[in-house]
Amino acid sequence: MTKPRSGEAVNPHVTDVERRPGFLARDRLQELFDLILQSGYSILGPVVRDGVIQFSEITAVERLPHGVGNQQQPGRYRLQTGAGSSVFAWNHGPQGLKPLCFAPKEHLWSEQHQGLGFQLELPQQKLTAVIGVRACDLAALAIQDRHFLEGEAADPHYQKRREQLLLIGVDCSHSAETCFCVSTGDGPALDKGYDIGLSELNEGFLIWSGSTKGKQIVHKLSLQPAEDRQLEQMLQMTTQATEAQQRQLPEADLLMGLYQRLEHGHWWEVAERCLSCGNCTAVCPTCFCYDTQHALALDGKSAQKVRQWSSCFSAGHSSMTGFQVRTNSMQRYRQWLTHKLAGWQEQQGRIGCTGCGRCITWCPVGIDLTEEAETILWEGSLDV
Ligand code: SF4
Ligand code: SF4
Structure with a gap:
């Protein structure tokens, strides 16, 4: 059941020519933001707030956590500076994708005493793009999808929110001390479940689409073909994140x-x-x-x-x-x-x-x- 740990990371975008990324220079990231906004989405991006990295509505790349990393240990989370010009050098904060589809508290329906039964109130969710989603959280969303959408009847509240999401995933270049996605087989490289994929290099971003929705946006960016050395750097980063993981689940039934x-x-x-x-x-x-x-x-x-x-x-x-x-x-x-x-x-x-x-x-x-x-x-x- 448990995937054995290995120093050999596999980044599917490096090995799969169909999903070979293009290159976007660092100073052009706002173009991606603008295309997403022009497509009618609001953007939830990572920001530093209340001492953690969390998703907040943003419109400009300046709001991203430039040069910010984090240190995570059992019972401890601290932000760190010194990550150079990187904007995705952090590991996830406390917030995953769960609250965006499965609301912490919501009205399911209301009833008026008129003998007419009940009335379903569906959430007024706007189109929302989430930038900076990690592989483990995409895997978690797939689990939530299975629970709320598959089976005898889909949950209409969850479904409505889920349909409005555009997910921009990012390969992890660092692992926190508490990460163990390698042993569950869910990270650190993106594999599935995202609409647009990103990998952050020193000079900019490798970018590729993971869905038809994502393709409609990515194809409007004039990307340079990724060079072999950039793909090699991408693989090195996810290998580094793989090898840095200190925890794993027991290899047992x-x-x-x-x-x-x-x-x-x-x-x-x-x-x-x-x-x-x-x-x-x-x-x-x-x-x-x-x-x-x-x-x-x-x-x-x-x-x-x-x-x-x-x-x-x-x-x-x-x-x-x-x-x-x-x-x-x-x-x-x-x-x-x-x-x-x-x-x-x-x-x-x-x-x-x-x-x-x-x-x-x-x-x-x-x-x-x-x-x-x-x-x-x-x-x-x-x-x-
Ligand atoms: S976080 Fe969970 S395991 Fe830790 S003290 Fe609270 S309930 Fe117990
Ligand atoms: S490590 Fe596993 S059990 Fe713990 S919060 Fe993440 S998904 Fe849930």
Whole structure:
């Protein structure tokens, strides 16, 4: 299941002639912005705000985080300067693509007491281009798509937002200390799920299209053919990001291994540190649990159905009529990790983790799912 780590990175754009990029000089990046804006999209781009890199509406390349990198460790995130003229030398901040399609809180429908049933309110989402999306987050979006769009009926709220997105992906040239996308097979080079792909070189950008929507924009840029040395530099960068990864998931049968160790003593050791704060599920780009509430107006004439994100770690999430299934942090953490790495394989055919490392960086006590899974799988006796 787990892809073995290797120093040999594969960048599909270097090896696939059909997807061979063109070159855009650094001082021409605004032309790409302008074409996207002229196509009717607003742009969400990475900016420095509140001490992190996060997506914000921008129109000019000047707003990008010039020369800014970051340092990420368990329970720690710090911005760094000194990345030269680069604008994509950072790793993702706390925010993935999830909130753009699966809103943290929204009205699903409203009802008026007229005997006419309910009325569906769809979100008023505008065309939105997101610049700087990483491979792990594209893989996470594919997982969310499978959950919300495939099956018996697509979620119309998610679907409406999803259809409006244009995704401009960027190859990762650096890995944070908490990244492990190589071991999940989801990065660091772009592979699929983007409309336009970028790779940042010292002198500018390699750029290529990944979809018909993307092609319509890219073909309006007059690009220079990429030189072999530029393609070589692109491969070197993703190789460097691959080799820099210090973490990985255990190379084991995670599904059987975790199900056989539900009574392992280490679950209790994690629970002694875990605050049940839910940060890990909030930042996780694949977590899709939610609660719904039916709120009746005081006059009894109207009601609204509201949906908001929920978490394995919130007390109410496991409430059944009259009792709570998971009453403590041990049971909640165990539920989260076994669903993510085992149950998800049964439901979706892959693990529910794309190795972004956010749950490690943003856990206030630095709990690290790669270490916890390793300990549970390989230390102590098998207790079934
Ligand atoms: S479980 Fe952690 S590392 Fe995996 S996708 Fe979620 S936040 Fe990222
Ligand atoms: S593992 Fe960390 S982030 Fe997740 S609930 Fe526990 S303390 Fe919070």
